[in-house]
Amino acid sequence: MSKGEEKRRISCIVCPLSCVGEVSVAGGLVTGVEGFSCPRGQAYAREEVTAPKRMLTSTVKVTGGRLPLLPVVSRQPLPKDKIRACARCLSTVTVAAPVTEGDVVVADILGLGVDVVASRDLESFQPLAASRA
Numbered sequence: 001m002s003k004g005e006e007k008r009r010i011s012c013i014v015c016p017l018s019c020v021g022e023v024s025v026a027g028g029l030v031t032g033v034e035g036f037s038c039p040r041g042q043a044y045a046r047e048e049v050t051a052p053k054r055m056l057t058s059t060v061k062v063t064g065g066r067l068p069l070l071p072v073v074s075r076q077p078l079p080k081d082k083i084r085a086c087a088r089c090l091s092t093v094t095v096a097a098p099v100t101e102g103d104v105v106v107a108d109i110l111g112l113g114v115d116v117v118a119s120r121d122l123e124s125f126q127p128l129a130a131s132r133a
C-alpha cells in the first residue's frame with residue numbers, strides 16, 4: 001500500500017452472492033479494486049466509494065383516498081447525500097386519489113434527474129350509501 005492510500009471493505013449488494021472486496025483509495029481516487037467476482041461488483045464498489053447512491057422509499061399524504069398515505073419510491077438510486085433533502089421534499093407533497101402504481105408523484109426531484117413514483121395503486125374513498133329507513 002502506498003503512502004496516503006487507504007483500503008475500504010465493501011459488501012456488494014448487486015446480486016445475492018454478496019461478495020466482499022476491498023477498494024483502495026488515494027487522494028479521493030480509486031487506485032485498486034480487489035475481491036469482487038464480476039465487473040458489475042467492481043463498478044458498484046467504485047461508485048460506493050466515490051459517489052454512493054441509494055434508492056429512496058417513503059410515503060406522501062393523500063386526499064380523498066382509501067388510505068391517508070401513499071408509498072412512493074425513486075425510479076433510480078439517488079445520491080446518498082441528497083436522500084434527506086429528498087425525504088424533506090416528499091414530506092411537503094400531497095396527492096389526490098385515485099393513484100395508479102407508477103404514476104409520477106414528483107418529477108425530477110430536486111433537479112437530480114430522478115422521478116419519484118407511486119409504488120402501489122390507491123383507490124378513492126367510497127363512502128357507504130346511506131341506509132334507508
Ligand code: SF4
Nearest residue numbers: 012015018019038041
Ligand atoms: S461482485 Fe458480482 S457476483 Fe459478487 S455479489 Fe457483486 S454482482 Fe454478485
